[in-house]
Amino acid sequence: MKIAVVCDAHIFRTSNNEYWCTSVYGYSFFQRFFDVFEKVRVVARVKEKELPLGEKYLRVDGPNVEIYPVFFFQGPREFLSHIGAVISSLHGFEKSCDVVLYRMPSTTAQMAYLMTRQCSQPKGIEVVYNLHDELVDSILSKPRKIISWLNHICVRNACADRKINGVAYVTKRTLQEYYPSFSRINKPDELHFESHYSTIQYSGKYIGKPKKYKGKKHWLISHVVIHIQSKYRGHETMIRALKKVRENGFDAEIEFIGDGPMVPHFKNLADQLGVGNYVHFIGLLPSAADVNRHLREADIFVYPTHFAGLPRVLIEAMGAALPCISTPVAGIPEILDPEDLVGPDDDKALAKRLIELFNDPEYLERKSRENLEIAKQYTNEILQVKRNKFYEKLKKCVKIK
Structure with a gap:
């Protein structure tokens, strides 16, 4: 089975068709899915770039990890200027995948969710950040707070959506209060569930x-x-x-x-x-x-x-x-x-x-x-057990649906 993971990575593609990033989303990050799925499709922004010598980058693609490039943008202004290109590049990313996982908050993941919430594949969300803190912080400008509020509402609605089967949080309690899942609001069942685990890679x-x-x-x-x-x-x-x-x-x-x-x-x-x-x-x-x-x-x-x-x-x-x-x-x-x-x-x-x-x-x-x-308590050896249980539940939804 193949899972599509929509994330906020900034990926660079070189002329020899290799994919690299500067942090977090290297190939080793996506290996966590191999305990449950055979293949991973990474859906993220991609920019053509030749990497300068001496820079520190992580290779993203590799055996059973493929990249689905999304039109590259940085910040709200570029996103709005190129929203048509972003939507066009996201079209069809879920095809040939069995499960879709959105890592939110992320403009890319939120757009992908809005475009595919009606698709037949089981869908999950990993909530990795609290946008509510931006709403109450004095350091942000009013326009930035408006954007944060819109993103906050989008993530909150997505987590509570009946179409989303599972929601996992990086906190034990906090994010759950701001972004309650459908199963929390209603009642857990085979098709609706939640979990919590850090997404850290820590040996x-x-x-x-x-x-x-x-x-x-x-x-x-x-x-x-x-x-x-x-x-x-x-x-x-x-x-x-x-x-x-x-x-x-x-x-x-x-x-x-x-x-x-x-x-x-x-x-x-x-x-x-x-x-x-x-x-x-x-x-x-x-x-x-x-x-x-x-x-x-x-x-x-x-x-x-x-x-x-x-x-x-x-x-x-x-x-x-x-x-x-x-x-x-x-x-x-x-x-x-x-x-x-x-x-x-x-x-x-x-x-x-x-x-x-x-x-x-x-x-x-x-x-x-x-x-x-x-x-x-946050080593890979412990966290992977929790992740696998969540991914297994998403995989099981394929058969139930």
């Missing part, structure tokens, strides 16, 4: 060992965002907090993993605040093993994001035995205690919490141990 081999903090004088703070292209992931908040931490006599520095067009802006801010020598942008790393190595060398992980589902990077940091500070959005409060949550733009609260932690090595060592145990 148990990356689980670290508890860290020691007594007597520590130098502090390395870590942060990971693959695409540094907005102010929504807390870089500015961390830089401003670092200034306050150092003014209080603590020898601390930050290591930002990732790359993107906003890097010069954040470097300039660090220089303006006088902490440029203590803020390091190390760029994209070629593998999960390299990210894990950098995380293990850090002392604490900070992720003051405005928006999220259940952040992969947070789980990876916990698996590296790092105490973590983040924000009370989406599913993050499900894995972090309230005292380790601060407002997305509250650099004063972040600095205060960092100083409290630096002065409390016993607490840091306890959180290091506890976070390791939480991360163990």
Whole structure:
């Protein structure tokens, strides 16, 4: 059997007809479906591009994974300008597939759902992000909030649609409240069901060992965002907090993993605040093993994001035995205690919490141990069992229908 997976990937096709992406949606991501399905069709935006030497990309296509290219666009303006081309390119993507899975929120997946909700194949949704946080956040412009509201309504309606057989969430409770499934609103049956599991790819081999903090004088703070292209992931908040931490006599520095067009802006801010020598942008790393190595060398992980589902990077940091500070959005409060949550733009609260932690090595060592145990629940070995049960139910719907 073949499953069509409609996702938000940005894929590049080279002249020799190879498909590549910069993060997440490499070939290994789609291997998770092979326990239940023989073949995978990836439905995503594709752009012709020759890859520069030295850049870090992931190969997407491979044995039993094919690409169904969707007209490439970035942002609402380009989407509206080329909506006809997008619709035309999506037409017929479900043909010869037995099951369709939409990963939402995603403009591509939402359009695909609207076009195929009446198709005969069983259909499922994986909800990976909470758009409601964008509606209540002050950082977004009014036009952006209108777009977020429209997307929010579309995802909410899709999850509650009788035509959708199964809905899976990356959170245990939070996303379910905002995007209830048909089975939750009504009653589960053979054709309507839900599940929850993280979509993270995380191998148990990356689980670290508890860290020691007594007597520590130098502090390395870590942060990971693959695409540094907005102010929504807390870089500015961390830089401003670092200034306050150092003014209080603590020898601390930050290591930002990732790359993107906003890097010069954040470097300039660090220089303006006088902490440029203590803020390091190390760029994209070629593998999960390299990210894990950098995380293990850090002392604490900070992720003051405005928006999220259940952040992969947070789980990876916990698996590296790092105490973590983040924000009370989406599913993050499900894995972090309230005292380790601060407002997305509250650099004063972040600095205060960092100083409290630096002065409390016993607490840091306890959180290091506890976070390791939480991360163990999110390894591939455990999550794949949950995914397989959900995919098996979708597959079973083929016979029932």
